[in-house]
Every structure is written in structure tokens, then in C-alpha cells.
Amino acid sequence: MAEKITPRNVDYSRWYTDVVLQAKLADYSPVKGAMVIRPNGYAIWEMIQQNLDRMFKETGHVNAYFPLLIPESFMRKEAEHVEGFSPECAIVTIGGGQELEERLYIRPTSETIIWSMYKKWIMSYRDLPILINQWANVMRWELRTRLFLRTSEFLWQEGHTAHAAYQEAEEEALKILKIYKTFAEEYLAIPVIAGKKSEAEKFAGALHTYSIEAMMQDRKALQAGTSHNLGQNFAKAFDVKFQDKDGKLQYVWATSWGVSTRLVGALIMTHADDNGLVLPPKIAQRQIVIVPIWRGEEEKKQVLAYANEVKETLGKEFTVILDDRDQYKPGYKFAEWELQGIPVRLEIGPKDVAKNGMVMVRRDLMKKEFIPKNGVLETVRGTLERMQKEMLENARKFQQEYTHIVDDYKEFKKTIEEEGGFVKSHWCANPECEAKIKDDTKATIRNIPFDREEEKGKCIICGSESEGRVIFAKAY
RNA sequence: CGGGGCGUAGCGCAGUCUGGUUAGCGCACCUGCCUUGGGAGCAGGGGGUCGGAGGUUCAAAUCCUCUCGCCCCGACCA
Numbered sequence: 001m002a003e004k005i006t007p008r009n010v011d012y013s014r015w016y017t018d019v020v021l022q023a024k025l026a027d028y029s030p031v032k033g034a035m036v037i038r039p040n041g042y043a044i045w046e047m048i049q050q051n052l053d054r055m056f057k058e059t060g061h062v063n064a065y066f067p068l069l070i071p072e073s074f075m076r077k078e079a080e081h082v083e084g085f086s087p088e089c090a091i092v093t094i095g096g097g098q099e100l101e102e103r104l105y106i107r108p109t110s111e112t113i114i115w116s117m118y119k120k121w122i123m124s125y126r127d128l129p130i131l132i133n134q135w136a137n138v139m140r141w142e143l144r145t146r147l148f149l150r151t152s153e154f155l156w157q158e159g160h161t162a163h164a165a166y167q168e169a170e171e172e173a174l175k176i177l178k179i180y181k182t183f184a185e186e187y188l189a190i191p192v193i194a195g196k197k198s199e200a201e202k203f204a205g206a207l208h209t210y211s212i213e214a215m216m217q218d219r220k221a222l223q224a225g226t227s228h229n230l231g232q233n234f235a236k237a238f239d240v241k242f243q244d245k246d247g248k249l250q251y252v253w254a255t256s257w258g259v260s261t262r263l264v265g266a267l268i269m270t271h272a273d274d275n276g277l278v279l280p281p282k283i284a285q286r287q288i289v290i291v292p293i294w295r296g297e298e299e300k301k302q303v304l305a306y307a308n309e310v311k312e313t314l315g316k317e318f319t320v321i322l323d324d325r326d327q328y329k330p331g332y333k334f335a336e337w338e339l340q341g342i343p344v345r346l347e348i349g350p351k352d353v354a355k356n357g358m359v360m361v362r363r364d365l366m367k368k369e370f371i372p373k374n375g376v377l378e379t380v381r382g383t384l385e386r387m388q389k390e391m392l393e394n395a396r397k398f399q400q401e402y403t404h405i406v407d408d409y410k411e412f413k414k415t416i417e418e419e420g421g422f423v424k425s426h427w428c429a430n431p432e433c434e435a436k437i438k439d440d441t442k443a444t445i446r447n448i449p450f451d452r453e454e455e456k457g458k459c460i461i462c463g464s465e466s467e468g469r470v471i472f473a474k475a476y
Numbered sequence: 477c478g479g480g481g482c483g484u485a486g487c488g489c490a491g492u493c494u495g496g497u498u499a500g501c502g503c504a505c506c507u508g509c510c511u512u513g514g515g516a517g518c519a520g521g522g523g524g525u526c527g528g529a530g531g532u533u534c535a536a537a538u539c540c541u542c543u544c545g546c547c548c549c550g551a552c553c554a
Contacts, residue, residue, distance in 0.1 A: 032546085087552065109554090140553070149554090156554070165489095223554065260554050293513055300512095331514035349513055359513080368513095476554095 005339075007274045013146075014219045019268055020147045023277040023340050033145045033152035037085045037261070040340060041148075043285040046263050050134060051187055051282075052157065052259070055179050061131040061159060066113050068137075069104040074112040078237040081111065082207035084204020087270045087389050088140040088204045090152075106139045111230070111256055113237040117137065122252055129172075130162040131136045148265035149222075149476055156260035162252045164242065165233070169253035170208075173229040176257045177210045180225035188263065189280040189391035190214045190270045191399050192224055193422075193471060195242065195447030201330060202257075207231035212232055213446040213471065216269035219420030220445045221473035224266050227257035265476075271364070272397050277341030278364050280391050281384040288314055288320040288380065291333045291344045293349030307348045310358065313377050318384075333442075338363060343387055344380060362387055364394075405469070409460050422473050428459035437472065446471040 005022060010018040020026050025041030037045065053063070069092060075255050087110045097406045107113065114132070121127060139153045159176060163169040177194055182191045192212035200211035206228035214224045232251040235241070241249045269436040271278040281287050292307045294300040304324055311320045321342070323333050330347070332420040337345055347368075357372045362383060372381050402421030417425050427433060427445065437460075438444055452468045459466050 084553090137485060138554085142553075154554075226554070258554070262554055291513095326512090329512045329514085329516065331512085331516085333515085334513095335515045347513070351513075 004256060005274055005276060006452055008217065015274070016085075016269060017147065019272050022106075023033075025264065025268075025277070026147045031152075033103075034143075035147050035151050035303055037155075037222050041264060044267065044279070044283060045185075045261055047158070047283045047285060048183075048259075048263055049292075049340060052179070053133075053135075053182055055183060056133050056159070059131075060160075060178065061133045063134060064132045065134050065136065066110050066117070068107055069169045070107050070110070072103045072105060074116055075105050077112060078205050078234060079204035080233075081237075084299075085109070085140075087310050088142070090139050090141055107136075108138055108140045109256075109258075109453045110134065110136070110138075110158055111160065111234055111254075112238070115234040115240060115254070117237050118160075118162050118235075118252065119240045122240055122242050125164045125245060128162055128164045128252070129168065131159075131172075132161065133159040145390075146265075148261055148268070154261050156258050158256060158258040161255045162240070163255070164250075164253065165245065166229075166253050169229050169231070169255050171254045173208070173210055173227045173257065176255070177212065177225070177227040180212050180227070180257075180259060184212055184214065184224055184263075185392055186282065187282045188267050188270070189388060189395060190224065190266055191392060191396040193447065193449050195449040195452075195471070197226075197433070198429075198434055198445045198449055198470070199444060200434055201447075203228045203230075205230060205233050206256075207233070211447050213473075214270065215402065215422060215473070216266070216476070217398070218269070219402050219473075221422065221471075221475040222262075222266050222269070223446070223475065225257075225259040228255060230254035230256055237373040268413075271391060272341070273364075274333070275366070276339035278391070279341035279343055281388045284341070284343050286319045286321055286342055287384060288318050288344045288346065289323055289333075289337045290346045290348060290358050291323050291337070293330045293347060295350070295419045299350050301456055302353055303348060303350060305329065306353045310346065310348065310373065310376060314380060317377060317381065340365075344383060346380075364391055368373065407457070407460065412437075412460055413441055416443045416472070416474065422446070422471050424471055425456035425460040428462055428464035428467070430459070430462065430464070431460055433461035441474075443472045445473050446473050446475060 005018040008015045024038050027039055029034045029036050055243050055303055089108050090106045092106065118130065120378060135157045137153055137155050142150050142152045145151050161172050163172060169302060178260065181192055184192045192214045194212050195210065197209040197211055202410065203226065208229045210227045211223050212225045214222050216222050232253060234254050237252040240252045244250050244254055267283065268277060273281065290311055292301045292303045307322055311322045314320045341363060343363050345361045352358045356357045357370055360369050360371045362381065402419065403424065404415050404421060405424050406415055409423065410425060412425060434445055448470045455468050457466045458464065
């Protein structure tokens, strides 16, 4: 291989970087901590946007846009919030060549500026709920950065809703988490565990935080989406009250929720292999590549005419690339499209033309299979559907294989240290026990799964009563 | 901020210790021929303020001084 990807078992993090760079998903920018998202990478983000945006709108949400710059005084209004975010904020101090009277934060998230506006817009219960989402960039200054996973500037969507009652906000936060889970599994083919964050891990300024957690191929956890019930914290900070049906003034109830370009990193670390990216069909903007093979002009003409017919047939339903470049040999093209993760490759040479068929290769399996030209659209459609399904199943098997049930702390440490993955253990809900585990092992509580079994037990640290198991793992 | 390393073609590097024609190699790129079922071959070609500034010297990528930038390792985070 001329273009090398470091194999996963040699150096997982170099493998990741190699895949991102070689598949042309992103590149390093002149500004440290920032990245350029290249067309191949942005195409993935667009697919994420399109599908999530549709799902948000189907549940009554609308899009809007709030400013990038936030007055410092706004950030300071919610104590926990400013404390949580201040260390990672970039601040504008000069504008128009002059020192600003009030410094402006480049948004690390938009709760404060949005709630300053909600104050203007909300008077009565009739104004509620407000279900606004925005697609935007945010900035959180980072020292140790990794493409897609942790960059100072990243793209995301942030939903900010306002409600008349606690219960409504709670339902909203859970509804969104459900959407995230559905999207992650059905589109990205990433199995996730939905649950509630512990107090220590929740969002700065939230009442409850919920998350979906995925397991990467190195068995580390990655938070793939979060949703917060913010209670009345921001309403109180920004003095946002509404008059209820009884004529009484109440503070508004809030949620916020988001997923980011980090999902692209999750997609890579869930499915890609030593040959490069593997895209689930539903996320691939281009699902099929045809590589024609020929010797001499005569064959070239024949093969290309045939390949074009196939392209046209498949083009009714899918986006097809016909790679007829003359300067590269087929082997080179195979490798290149594999690198970019195109789900299905069709190889068409003189032998296939003679047999009225072609060779089909599924990117995740890499097995060659001869298929007839008759019914190629149905064959490929079926293959793509199976591929989508099996990618999720395989990832789920992997996740289950590395999910351990552990009741003894010695074994816990050993498992986290040697095996990695998710460890399900009892925990008494005391933050001190949680902190001790983090100090000892670097593992954190990923979440308290919604679907956990009711099972009385004893905290793995202190032995106190526990209502059920929580998920521990080392995380990105 | 503390410890280790590195700046030479788009990328990866050699050359620096021991100063000396025109600064070299691999990949990539361009042209042509030839090839095409798993990353071909041959020939020719383009591309460099040797990170920057100052100094020593007949002569500096090489020696000296200063400076800038980057990467790796230790406290927080979608």
C-alpha cells in the first residue's frame, strides 16, 4: 500500500488521524485547535443535519439563529454556568480598533443569550412552549485537540425550549434524547445507551442531564448526544416569568440539547477499519462506485458503455460514481474508494460484460460477489439495506461483548485497566464514591441507563444500598 | 506553566557533529510512452528566501547570539 493507514492494533489514535486525513474528511488549520472540514467530511455532517433537522421539525421544533457574541454580563448571570464554562472561553476585547466597554464572549453555548431574548418574548402561558433549535458553531478553547472529537471551534445544533411546567420540560428533554438514540442507531448504525448523568457529570446549570453513550472500537466510551432539563435556573437568572391560567407569575421551565460534529468522529471510530472509512448507506451521500476495467481502446469503449447503462439504472435511486479515470489502475481505485468508505463497489470488466453481470463488493465485508446485470437495482438496494442493518448489529455485538457486570472493586479496576469497555456496577449515588473511582481508575459514570433492571445491590466502593447498576467507562 | 523533541520542495526525511562546486532522496505533481481483475513500469520535467533576524568567516543549511513557531508528556471538557 502506498498510502498507509496505521493499523488499529499498532496505534489506535494514529489510525484515527490517518483515516480522517487520508479519507479527506478534515485537515489541520493554521489556527491551533481548529480544523477544516473538507467536502467528504462535510457531506457526512450534511446528512446528519438533514435527518436530524427533519426529525426536529416533525416534533414541532423550528430553527432560528442567535448571535456569536455574548456580553460578559450575560455569562455571569448563572453562577454554575459561568463557572463551568469560563476556563474554556475565548473573549473579544477589541472592536473597531478600540477597547470594548464590555467584553464579548464567543459563545461556548447559547443559553444566556437565548434566555435574554426569551425574556422579551414570553409574557403568558399562551406564549409557551417555545421550541427553537439553531445550527451553529461554538468555541471552547482546548489545549489537547483531536480532529472532530475535540476542537476549539466545532459545529453543532443546540435546541433551547421554554415550557410552562416542570413535567413538560422533562418530557421534552426525554423526547429529544429518544430522537438522538433513534438517529444514532438507524442512521449512523451506532448502538447507544440512553440514560441519566450523575450529578458530577451533568451540564453546568442543569437540573438533570441525559445522554446517549456509545462504545468506540478501542472500547472507550463516547458521549454522542446530550439533553438537559434546565429547570428554572436560566429563567431565574434572566428573570423570565409568565402568567399562568390562574393569573399567577411563574418562572419558565427550560431545556437545552445538542449533538455536534463529534458524531463524525463517533462514526469513524465505530465503523472504520484498517482500509479506511466505512459509511453506513444512509449516511453516505454517494452510495455506489463503479470501477471499470479494460485493456485497449476497444474494450474501454465496450466496458464504459456497459458501465454507463448500469450507472443510469442505479442512478434512479442512488448516487453513483463511475470512476473512468485513465491515469489510475483498478487496484488503485479500489483502495481509494475503500479509503473513502463508499458502501458498495461494482467492478465491471470484459469478463463481466461477457457474462452480463458484474462483481459487487460491500465495503464492510470486503467480499467479492458476482451478480447479474438483470435486476441490479433490486440487488444493490437489498445489499445496502442489509449492510445498514448488519453494521448496527455488528457494532451492538461488539458493545455487548465488552460490557461487563462486576461486583468486586478489585475486579473492577482490573477490568477497566486491562479490558476496557463498559462496566456495570452498583453505586450508592454518593458523589464521593464516584470521585474515588475516577481518581483510582480514570473511569467515570457514563450514565444511569433508563432500561436498567431493578436490582438491589451494594455500592462497589462503600457497600451501601444501591437501586441498580450504572455504567462506568473511560471516556473521550 | 514545567520536562523531552523538531523546524531543509506539497508531504516524509538526509545533509548540520567536522563550513567549501549547481542543496539531495522517497512519495506526490506535470509531459510522453506503456499498462489496466488489488495501490504498475520507463524516460523527461517543474517546484527551495534551508523558520526569522543579527553576527563570525574569503565562504554558512552547517559555527555563535537572539527570536518565532510546532509536536509529545503532567490539572478541566460536546
